[in-house]
Amino acid sequence: MKEIYTLPSLPYDYGALEPYIDALTMEIHHTKHHQGYVDKLNKALSEYPSLQDKPLVELLAGLEVLPTPIQTAIRNQGGGHYNHSFFWKIMKKNGGGVPQGLVGNAIQVEFGSFEAFKERFNTAAQTVFGSGWAWLCVNGQGRLKIVTTANQDSPVMNGMAPLVGLDVWEHAYYLQYQNRRPTYIEAWWHVINWQAVEENFDYVQGSL
Numbered sequence: 419m420k421e422i423y424t425l426p427s428l429p430y431d432y433g434a435l436e437p438y439i440d441a442l443t444m445e446i447h448h449t450k451h452h453q454g455y456v457d458k459l460n461k462a463l464s465e466y467p468s469l470q471d472k473p474l475v476e477l478l479a480g481l482e483v484l485p486t487p488i489q490t491a492i493r494n495q496g497g498g499h500y501n502h503s504f505f506w507k508i509m510k511k512n513g514g515g516v517p518q519g520l521v522g523n524a525i526q527v528e529f530g531s532f533e534a535f536k537e538r539f540n541t542a543a544q545t546v547f548g549s550g551w552a553w554l555c556v557n558g559q560g561r562l563k564i565v566t567t568a569n570q571d572s573p574v575m576n577g578m579a580p581l582v583g584l585d586v587w588e589h590a591y592y593l594q595y596q597n598r599r600p601t602y603i604e605a606w607w608h609v610i611n612w613q614a615v616e617e618n619f620d621y622v623q624g625s626l
């Protein structure tokens with residue numbers, strides 16, 4: 419099978435996000451779960467050479483025009499690959515704190531304060547039913563929005579550009595936190611990479 423997509427390396431060690439996210443969770447999440455999405459995405463595309471060179475974001479943004487037999491696979495496995503590739507990059511060792519710069523300013527303008535934003539984001543992440551994600555996105559009108567998606571759906575499927583994404587599938591936290599999703603969410607704020615979020619924001623602003 420042709421390796422159209424490959425598992426990206428993490429920009430840090432598996433243990434880099436401890437004590438907030440444990441090394442074993444990171445390793446399994448990356449080498450088993452994310453690898454699984456990559457493998458199944460490659461398998462789904464293997465019989466569709468004309469789709470193999472298209473950017474993944476383009477496939478995800480236009481699911482309805484894809485051949486019916488692979489729509490679900492691209493949605494779930496392509497979404498999984500896209501979301502996880504995004505997720506690894508917006509975390510880092512010794513992250514956290516309060517966002518500065520343009521994105522910090524935009525958060526203040528839209529939500530009133532960073533604390534108010536964080537509270538709303540936490541509520542969104544905590545109330546995702548079952549498996550899914552919480553996101554801070556820029557919508558088509560250039561406004562910041564907190565949204566959630568089910569399973570491996572991605573905001574790019576709805577014309578939004580993600581700035582921040584938090585994986586709240588149980589596989590992201592269960593080994594360390596068991597059923598305590600709110601504790602995982604609170605811990606995760608210590609590893610968010612605001613510099614990467616700022617870069618995402620710059621990129622989106624440049625393409626609006």
Ligand SMILES: [Fe+2]
Pocket residue numbers: 447451502585587589590
């Ligand atoms: Fe995940």
